[in-house]
Amino acid sequence: MFAPTPRPEIQDLRISRIREVANAGMGRDDILAFWFGEGDQATPGFIRQAASDALLAGRTYYTHNLGRPELREALSRYLAGLHGAPIGADRIAVTSAGVSALMLAAQLVLSPGERTVVVGPIWPNVVEIPKILSGAVEVVPVEAGQGGWRLDMDRLMSALTPGTRALILNSPNNPTGWTLPAEARAAILERCRRYGIWLICDDVYERLTFDRPYAPSFLPLATPEDRVIGVNSFSKAWRMTGWRLGWMACPPALMEGLGVLIEYNTSCAPDFVQEGARVAVEQGEPVVAELRAELAAARDQVVGALRTLPGVEAPMPDGGLYAFFRLEGCRDSLALCKDLIAQVGLGLAPGVAFGPEGEGWLRWCFAARPEKNAAGLERLAAYLGSR
Template sequence: MRRVVEQLEASRIREVANEGLGRDDVLKFWFGESDEVTPAFIRDAAVASLQAGETFYAHNLGLHELRESIATYTEGLHPARTASHWFDRLAVTSGGVNGLMLAAQTLVESGDEVVVVTPAWPNLAAQSLIMGAKVTRVPLRVQTDGARAGAWVLDMNALLAAITPATRMLVVNAPNNPTGWTLSAAEQRTILDHCRRTGTWILADEVYERLYFASDTANGAAPSFLDVAEPDDRVIVAHSFSKSFLMTGWRLGWLVLPPALTDAIGKLIEYNTSCAPVFVQRAATVALQRGGEVTPALVNHLRHCRDTLVPLLRALPGVTLAEPFGGMYAFFRLDGQDDCLAVAKRLVREAGLGLAPGSAFSPEAAGWLRWCFASRDTRRLGQGVERLSGWLQARPSGGQTRL
């Protein structure tokens, strides 16, 4: 076994979830997915495909019809360029995580330097480590006072200083999991201009682009590198059907690439998965064509979930939390609770509350907890806060919880 694989950390979120195995009384907010089932018309499209006998291989880059639908969808969000412009820059992947890994396989060699903005979903750093890269983390910093106390923000000077001509790739996830941090269009331009000078690739994980609650864009989506980059810029943008279309278990995503990379990614798909299943692609095509029936309502509901949960958490003593602008997570800190993994396990055992530990996302997020608020029934969110409140009140007074 390669040493880097042997040294990969197991998921700390699943480690917490294992504490609740076999228990029906746990309110589970640890995984990054809604508890709402994929809409029936999307499931029906997959069933129809299977009943039609579409059980064979497809094109490496995805079904023509699906790529056309993605191109049209992309034009709707980024109208400066037409759907035909986007079509030849698309590769359908077996999940967003597969797309991100394909990008790392395409660009990163052993010994390369990669910069990752953290906290972030751990795969974003691990994928480059698997390729043998040297990974430098540039942490967001926490605002400690003012109206946005508890918000995570980018230190642009620190990021630009970390990206040098020796930096092969920058990996950035915005809107961000777990913090809810987002990039502005101006910040994206600054980063892109700097990376043009250093020759650095940008791998932008924008899977939460539609789960955006600010009102500073005409299309309701978060700012995207696709709006500031030219076709031949060293920019790859990863997307997924998981979040915005309630399709986490379907494992389907796509990459937007410079045209020169499309064929290379197609070859890598052949060596990784050959292709995504046809029936899943048929379902995704319908999801895009009828996306207006899913995503806007989902975003409105998630905003309601956020606006339900955040004030309740803020009302608890010792909680530090800022309202997230994007994503589906409340990321908060409990005073005096630095060992968030141990705290998360205790919350499962003692309060029946399942949250993700911040240390799962980066060392600098130790002491923080992530609460996925994508719940069909917002009453569950209130019940969860009641359990957390009761657990906090039952703690021994003074300092750290005894573990």
């Protein structure tokens, strides 16, 4: 008799250490939680109203596999305005969440046994998705320094060999906030062109930057014939994490196959959710600007305070929602996070959740109101004072 077990690749997937920590603290009303990657404010009312109106109007039917034409056209105009390069609506697909877009991108281009390079530490889904497809993954780590995080370009180039099928770049990066310098794009794109490497750009945090309105993108450099896939989401910039809606910008040659893949994954995204997204992208620039200002202030508040605490190293992030920092002598970030919950009711994400490259570090999602961040910092200081 055969045991009812999943295939080995699934059994070997990394368990979410963030969820493990959260489960240890859920159910307690005294926890200050900064473990998940979302803010503490609801989606703006005009976006919710648009989706609600569409729902009440009965827009509950199937839509096109690639998304409603109105939303795809709105995204085309948005990307052209943002990056100064035309991305036609015929190259855009709407997906049921940004993580679904990452999975679809991998399904489009990766075959079993093929090698993917990832810049990390990184949100675990990015590393595990190629493994679900029976692929191999190599992580090139960013390095912490006095001025922030940096990527060793020579090390990355050495990893991009003729046997590499794909490079996945998340910039700004979760958890570090590292952002790829604009001047590095051309060299990476040329390397990928030379060896036929697919470049999958996880741009979910591209609007959450602190010294510019958006992060450098490969989309304006790439031609429609380049092996470049842009993956994005409504979750972060428009405060829509629970809506589970994303999009992809792809070479034209992929679109027919992508439509088939979406059919076999989710069929389509909900109509009324897409209407909320259309209004967000067409009317939401003030929301994005307000959020960026809030995050810049929160970054200065949290990272500035962390740097005053004894034994704490806190590089300055270039973008995103997170402070990634470490405590002197920390060797087990999961145990430390559980102890922070038990001792002072502070919920952080362990660095090991983002791969072995993140062990010894902790992630603080500072997309919270100033008073909540301040209370969390007081608890951390009290914990350190009692050690």
